[in-house]
Amino acid sequence: MLWAFAVIAGGVVLLLVVLALTHMGSTATPTGPTVETSTVVPAPPVTPSAPCFPFQTTC
Structure with missing residues (x-):
C-alpha cells in the first residue's frame, strides 16, 4: 500500500x-499597451417584425 502512495506522490x-x-522562459507580462484597430463595420440593428396573434385581421 505504501508503494501506491509513493507512485502518486512521485x-x-x-x-x-x-x-x-x-514555463521558466515565458514572459507573461506585456511590454506595453497594445492597441488593435478594427476594420469590421458593425451590422445595422435588426428591427423585429410586428407580432401576429391568432384571429387578428391585419396579419
Missing part, C-alpha cells in the same frame, strides 16, 4: 517539475 512531483521547466 507523479505529482514529476508533474510539478515538468510544469516549472516548461
Whole structure:
C-alpha cells in the first residue's frame, strides 16, 4: 500500500517539475499597451417584425 502512495506522490512531483521547466522562459507580462484597430463595420440593428396573434385581421 505504501508503494501506491509513493507512485502518486512521485507523479505529482514529476508533474510539478515538468510544469516549472516548461514555463521558466515565458514572459507573461506585456511590454506595453497594445492597441488593435478594427476594420469590421458593425451590422445595422435588426428591427423585429410586428407580432401576429391568432384571429387578428391585419396579419
